[in-house]
Amino acid sequence: MEKELLEGADPVHDELIHDDKKRRKGGFITMPFIIANEALAKLASVGLIPNMILYLTEDYRIRVVKATKIMFLWLAATNFSPSVAAFVADSYMGRFLAIGLGSILSFLGMAVMWLTAMIPQARPPSCNHHSTENCQSATSSQIAIIFSCFALISIGGGGISCSLSFGADQLSKKTDPKNQRVLESFISWYIASQAIAVVFSMTAIIYIQDHLGWKLGFGVPAAVMFLSTLLFFLVSSRYVKNKPHSSMLSGFAQVIVVSYKNRNLSLPPKDSVGMYHQNNDSTLVAPTDRLRFLNKACIIKDKEKDIASDGSASKRWNLCTIDQVEELKAIIKIIPIWSSSIMVSVSSSQSSYHLLQAQTMDRHITSNFEIPAGSFGVFIMLAVFITAGVYDRIFLPLASKIRGKQVTISAKKRIGIGIFFSILDLVVSAIVETIRRKKAIQEGYIDNPKAVLNMSAMWLIPHNILCGMSEAFNAIGQSEFYYSQFPSSMSSIAASLFTLGSAFGNLLASLIVSIVDDITSRGGKESWVSDNVNKGRYDKYYWLLTIMSILNIMYYLICSWTYGPSDVEATSEKEERLTIRASRVHHEKEAS
Known part of the structure; x- marks a missing residue:
């Protein structure tokens, strides 16, 4: 009692106690639990995707086209959810609650999915193996249950995606060199654990599904997700839980609203001083000339009414800062180049069809072991790692040594190289499928899509390698380009743009499949994307996707040209010109 009275009577003492409690929270001790939560969640969720097309078509008896569209929509929702979760976490819930709730929802989704395999009434009754004429399709309630699983897993995954930012929150003084090293270590282990989890999921989980059935194949991911959730909450009292703050997305909305409100205002002269509202710590004194109509959002109409005593805007929806305007302009400027990534995502999201092809091919490595059809995605991951490693550790140092100066390939060029490899991937996929289908007809399996052909599934590996090379150049190039073009305050937006592109790519892929199926099946013809792959x-x-991708690379080249040199490219070109000029001066002096 006396201790409480003393604490209440001495504000300085109270503050010291508060700081001491804060120092005892967070730090390195919490990071393994955050990493374990994300890695185990990835291990549980990734293993559900490759074989899901088989569960939908064989157990729920959904047509291949419809099942593929369901998969595309599920992937789109999964890729959209991190951006939505980041906005909700930053603005309303906070990251701890977002990750905790996301973990619980993911576990519920996987638990219900496991129950669909355990409870016969949750699926259509089994068919007669000799005849499929009397097979019953899934009822509306059965479809609703499996859809609810997809929704819960997608929403939950979005919440868990806040883990990286939440891990950074655990360091109270990020400028401290010791904390910087801890943060670098955390990010390295975070990325490494993700990669290991994905590879393990694409092999072990899929092997269990193929050889031990759906009951164990869905039960293991549910158990892993339960462990992930448990580990996250195990040290909940030790986490640093920062309060929500205003989101940058709301700032973009403010710029649009205020610029519309001020649409009738005239822009001040270029040399005007103090006519635009700026942050106290900002170096920008006036907005740029591009997209000038947005500049009206930061015009000060009446300094006494518009500006508060602390220098901020009296009403945020009546006046924006120059930084807010320039951040929105940066987003708008990047959209054309970003949109070219959508078609690359369409190309890389065709895994369901490649799995159907793999099932009809000889997947044996030895007489006793065959690669599960859903595990061929591991070769894509390996290709990504090898390509990124060779590029960074072998190609660039060797090129720099040959040229006698530092050699780099700009982010925009790497994006273009990635698009080119995605075209090659589709060309190879078309050629391999032509050969596979011809062999199926020759061997008399045109009416038997489940027959295994006398053709090795290793024919699919070139597609996997090219797909991985495309991912390595395009994905890394995009991320670097966005980070280099945005201010540090927009790093979260830069991080989410790639997944947003993937989401739109999944939606476009679903639309393409629907149109192709509708047009090619008219007049009673067999659809190009028939249930019978043969x-x-x-x-x-x-080949259709190849043509679309060729048009896409032409579109990208136009967008890249109109964008002009990026900040990094402009600096590099300037340095190169100065080096050449200095070299010429040096030679001229030697000659004289």
Whole structure:
């Protein structure tokens, strides 16, 4: 009692106690639990995706086209959710609650999915193996249950995606050199654990599904997700839980609203001083000339009414800062180049069809072991790691040594190289499918899509390698480009742009499949994307995507040219010109 009275009577003592409690929270001790939560969640969720097309078509008896569209929409929701979760976490919930709730929802989704495999009434009754004429399709309630699983897993995954930012929150003084090293270590282990989890999921989980059935194949991910949730909450009292703050997305909305409100105002002369509202710590004194109509959002109409005593805007929806305006301009300027990534995502999201092809091919490595059809995605991951490593550790140092100066390939060029490899991937996929289908017809399996052909599934590895190379150049190039073009305050937006592109790519892929199926099946013809992979013309479907991708690379080249040199490219070109000029002066002096 006396201690409480003393604490209340001495504000300085209270503050010291508060600081001491704050110092005891967070730090390195919490980071393994955050990493474990994300890695185990990734291990549980990634293993559900590759074989899901089989669960939908064989157990729920959904047509291949419809099942593929469901998969595309699920992936789109999964890729959209991190951006939505980041906005909700930053503005309303806070990251701890977002990750905790996301973990619980993911576990519930996986638990219900496991129950669909355990409870016969949750699925259509089994068919007669000799005849499929009397097979019953899934009822509306059964479809609703499996859809609810997808929704819970997607929403939960979005919440868990806040883990990286939440881990950074655990360091109270990020400028401290010791904390910087801890943060670098955390990020390295975070990325490494993700990669290991994905590879393990694409092999072990899929192997369990193929050889031990759906009951164990869905039960293991649910158990892993439960462990992930448990580990996260195990040290909940030790976490630093920062309060929500205003989101940058609301800032973008403010710029649009205020610029519309001020649409009738005239822009001040270029040399005007003090006519635009700026942050106290900002170096910007006036907005740029591009997209000038947005500049009206930061015009000060009446300094006494518009500006508060602390220098901020009296009403945020009546006046914005120059920084807010320039941040929105940066987003708008980047959209054309960003949109070119959508078609690359369409190309890389065709895994369901490649799995159907793999099932019809000989996947044996030895007489006793065969690669599960859903595990071929591991070769894509390996190609990404090897390509990124060779580029960074072998190609660039070797090129620099040969040229006698530092050699780099700009982010925009790497994006273009990634798009080019995605085209090659589709060309190879079309050629391999042409050969596979021809062999199926020759061996008399045109009406038997489940028959295994006398053709090795290793023919699919070139597609996996090219897909991985495309990902390595395009994804890394995009991320670097966005980070280099945005201010540090927009790092969260830069991080989410790639997943947003993937989400739109999944939606476009679903639309393309619907249109192709509708047009090619008219007049009673067999659809290009038929349930029977041997009767369908998946080779023509891949050639169609190839043509679209060729148009996309032409569109990208135009967008890249109109964008002009990035800040990094402009600096590099300037340095190169200065070096050449200095070299000429040096030679002229030697000659004289």
